[in-house]
Amino acid sequence: MEFQVIRKDGNARYGILRGTHGETETPCFMPVGTLGAVKGVTWDRIGQMGYSLVLSNVYHLYLRPGLEILQEAGGIHPFTGWKGLILTDSGGFQVFSLSKLMKITEDGIYFKSHIDGSEHFFSPEFVVEFEEKIGVDIGMVLDECTPYPATYEYAKHSMERTVRWALRSIRARTTDKTAIFAIVQGGVYNDLRLKCVEMLSELPFEGFAIGGLSVGEPKDEMYRITRLVASQLPEDKPRYLMGVGKPEDILEAVEAGVDMFDCVIPTRNARNGTLFTSRGKINIKAAKFKRDFSPVDPECDCYTCKNFSRAYLRHLYVSGEINAAILNTIHNLHFYGRLMKDIREAIKKGKFQEFKRNFLEKYSSQEGSG
Amino acid sequence: MEFQVIRKDGNARYGILRGTHGETETPCFMPVGTLGAVKGVTWDRIGQMGYSLVLSNVYHLYLRPGLEILQEAGGIHPFTGWKGLILTDSGGFQVFSLSKLMKITEDGIYFKSHIDGSEHFFSPEFVVEFEEKIGVDIGMVLDECTPYPATYEYAKHSMERTVRWALRSIRARTTDKTAIFAIVQGGVYNDLRLKCVEMLSELPFEGFAIGGLSVGEPKDEMYRITRLVASQLPEDKPRYLMGVGKPEDILEAVEAGVDMFDCVIPTRNARNGTLFTSRGKINIKAAKFKRDFSPVDPECDCYTCKNFSRAYLRHLYVSGEINAAILNTIHNLHFYGRLMKDIREAIKKGKFQEFKRNFLEKYSSQEGSG
Numbered sequence: 040m041e042f043q044v045i046r047k048d049g050n051a052r053y054g055i056l057r058g059t060h061g062e063t064e065t066p067c068f069m070p071v072g073t074l075g076a077v078k079g080v081t082w083d084r085i086g087q088m089g090y091s092l093v094l095s096n097v098y099h100l101y102l103r104p105g106l107e108i109l110q111e112a113g114g115i116h117p118f119t120g121w122k123g124l125i126l127t128d129s130g131g132f133q134v135f136s137l138s139k140l141m142k143i144t145e146d147g148i149y150f151k152s153h154i155d156g157s158e159h160f161f162s163p164e165f166v167v168e169f170e171e172k173i174g175v176d177i178g179m180v181l182d183e184c185t186p187y188p189a190t191y192e193y194a195k196h197s198m199e200r201t202v203r204w205a206l207r208s209i210r211a212r213t214t215d216k217t218a219i220f221a222i223v224q225g226g227v228y229n230d231l232r233l234k235c236v237e238m239l240s241e242l243p244f245e246g247f248a249i250g251g252l253s254v255g256e257p258k259d260e261m262y263r264i265t266r267l268v269a270s271q272l273p274e275d276k277p278r279y280l281m282g283v284g285k286p287e288d289i290l291e292a293v294e295a296g297v298d299m300f301d302c303v304i305p306t307r308n309a310r311n312g313t314l315f316t317s318r319g320k321i322n323i324k325a326a327k328f329k330r331d332f333s334p335v336d337p338e339c340d341c342y343t344c345k346n347f348s349r350a351y352l353r354h355l356y357v358s359g360e361i362n363a364a365i366l367n368t369i370h371n372l373h374f375y376g377r378l379m380k381d382i383r384e385a386i387k388k389g390k391f392q393e394f395k396r397n398f399l400e401k402y403s404s405q406e407g408s409g
Numbered sequence: 410m411e412f413q414v415i416r417k418d419g420n421a422r423y424g425i426l427r428g429t430h431g432e433t434e435t436p437c438f439m440p441v442g443t444l445g446a447v448k449g450v451t452w453d454r455i456g457q458m459g460y461s462l463v464l465s466n467v468y469h470l471y472l473r474p475g476l477e478i479l480q481e482a483g484g485i486h487p488f489t490g491w492k493g494l495i496l497t498d499s500g501g502f503q504v505f506s507l508s509k510l511m512k513i514t515e516d517g518i519y520f521k522s523h524i525d526g527s528e529h530f531f532s533p534e535f536v537v538e539f540e541e542k543i544g545v546d547i548g549m550v551l552d553e554c555t556p557y558p559a560t561y562e563y564a565k566h567s568m569e570r571t572v573r574w575a576l577r578s579i580r581a582r583t584t585d586k587t588a589i590f591a592i593v594q595g596g597v598y599n600d601l602r603l604k605c606v607e608m609l610s611e612l613p614f615e616g617f618a619i620g621g622l623s624v625g626e627p628k629d630e631m632y633r634i635t636r637l638v639a640s641q642l643p644e645d646k647p648r649y650l651m652g653v654g655k656p657e658d659i660l661e662a663v664e665a666g667v668d669m670f671d672c673v674i675p676t677r678n679a680r681n682g683t684l685f686t687s688r689g690k691i692n693i694k695a696a697k698f699k700r701d702f703s704p705v706d707p708e709c710d711c712y713t714c715k716n717f718s719r720a721y722l723r724h725l726y727v728s729g730e731i732n733a734a735i736l737n738t739i740h741n742l743h744f745y746g747r748l749m750k751d752i753r754e755a756i757k758k759g760k761f762q763e764f765k766r767n768f769l770e771k772y773s774s775q776e777g778s779g
Contacts, residue, residue, distance in 0.1 A: 074725070079731050080732075081712070103724060103728050108699065108700060118718070118724075332481070332482055342453065346453075348482070350478060351445070354444070354445065354478075354488075355445075360446050361731065361735075365449075
């Protein structure tokens with residue numbers, strides 16, 4: 040994997056990340072394809088929207104379809120049919136949030152499948168092995184995601200274990216075809232975060248993620264930790280803020296020097312009828328859209344906005360039609376793709392601050408509080 | 410509307426049907442878009458698959474979004490964003506099968522909405538008015554769909570009423586922009602069917618449908634009635650066999666001289682994991698596809714078969730991913746579109762019998778009884 044910062048505007052960076060399966064400009068947003076598919080949208084559309092890097096998840100892929108089938112298929116790319124870059128989260132977060140966590144030891148994580156209750160074990164080594172064997176472009180290390188709130192002692196303990204696991208992950212590597220990113224933990228404690236960055240930065244990772252945020256902490260805590268960590272991470276490596284987020288969060292983090300993002304918000308919101316527009320979010324269920332024959336966002340040039348009205352999308356949604364999820368997802372992912380493109384253009388022109396201010400002013404005008 | 414039979418091969422016909430919103434070659438299959446959307450597939454793909462005529466439904470559109478909204482939008486085309494031809498079934502069948510039928514009188518049908526139990530009334534005149542107001546290319550008359558089994562007396566009674574309603578429908582017309590098709594009823598009774606054809610043929614309909622089949626009667630009854638009715642319908646008008654059907658049924662009916670078909674089978678089956686292949690149907694859920702990295706149908710050139718394996722589609726299906734419905738629907742509709750195209754080519758070459766024999770031989774080899 041190669042990463043190059045081409046232009047800086049304040050701390051905001053415009054760059055290019057190249058991997059085995061293509062390249063992406065940064066800052067970028069990764070659509071979430073947990074199970075090897077972005078819910079509601081086919082890969083050809085993902086590509087047409089300009090996305091060349093998507094996220095998947097070791098925890099989910101390990102349970103279904105499982106390593107054996109992925110390997111027999113020749114890896115995750117042949118199996119899923121996605122031809123671009125793939126980053127996999129290790130599943131550390133899912134073990135905490137979704138599965139029945141049984142036990143964390145120094146060895147790794149014992150957990151029960153959320154599907155059938157079967158018992159499983161992830162070690163840092165196994166996660167790297169899994170990621171290499173299925174041939175992802177970027178694999179995340181197994182980490183211990185610190186919840187919020189957590190005591191200083193707890194956060195310190197899990198941060199230190201995350202660092203030890205990161206070291207084991209590095210040692211477990213057998214190829215450089217799969218880049219491995221470390222994850223910075225440390226809760227909301229500045230000194231723990233700094234210590235974590237210091238220790239991880241010495242290890243030969245291709246990139247660094249900021250983990251353990253967007254887990255319930257107040258916004259200003261999230262922004263503070265993001266700024267702090269991003270300012271201390273190596274300049275020449277990509278920085279990835281995991282699980283974030285809303286457009287306003289992405290803008291804050293880009294300003295702090297973050298390069299990569301992922302979040303279920305655009306896709307999950309779409310399926311719930313919440314659509315992003317340049318003037319704020321709207322909920323397409325609202326009765327006021329019954330006779331609204333204008334597009335979701337007049338400034339949007341996605342397939343949905345070019346061809347369908349709010350009234351039609353509302354009709355599909357309230358009728359329970361699967362096409363509501365499809366068209367809404369196309370729009371929201373297009374909105375995010377466009378936001379990232381505009382961010383990159385602004386950085387290239389040295390006008391990121393201006394762009395951010397203008398975007399937020401308009402976005403918070405809240406045309407639709409529906 | 411214009412219809413032209415260009416080539417005959419036995420009783421099978423190749424033709425062209427032209428309407429306000431384009432044209433379609435016949436024999437053709439109409440994807441079902443009950444609520445103004447074909448479940449699981451966006452209009453651009455429907456068009457790319459070669460479909461230029463789709464089916465919708467007055468009963469469903471009347472309940473949601475309702476006439477007022479459809480009119481305010483400027484009709485069904487602007488509302489749904491579909492730019493090709495639209496045929497609407499009157500909803501007579503849905504009133505019997507889906508809603509709580511309250512009463513049929515000579516005036517029309519009193520029924521309760523399947524959504525909220527509210528009470529409604531459809532007259533033959535209202536259905537034509539609705540179809541004209543929303544601007545469909547082809548509207549079906551309101552008919553009384555004879556169930557199976559039905560006594561001779563019952564079938565005679567409902568056939569005669571259907572003819573009287575057809576006459577009222579003709580009288581209610583105010584424009585020729587919306588073509589109106591009559592529906593032949595008469596159950597499985599030859600003389601009733603012939604009488605119905607005789608009476609309807611005298612009226613200035615742009616086309617004729619064979620209704621009341623595929624409602625539970627044995628296959629040979631369906632084929633017998635189809636052959637009988639098709640042989641007596643006017644040569645110069647399109648013939649539409651409603652709600653049919655399976656590939657083998659379509660072939661039989663084309664042989665009898667039928668030009669148009671609709672059925673939920675390809676789309677509904679897709680959502681249930683049943684996929685059509687040149688060697689029979691398969692159910693993608695089956696465990697045997699777990700490691701089957703071949704496409705659904707090696708002879709198919711649809712987006713799904715070109716890019717994804719049975720193993721991946723099975724994975725999506727068993728994981729409950731919405732993309733299973735999307736990719737399966739693309740495949741099944743493509744299969745039906747291809748079947749109709751091959752049928753038309755065969756008729757044009759005078760080789761329909763040969764095509765039918767070859768298709769069925771291969772199709773019944775049942776590679777997949779999964």
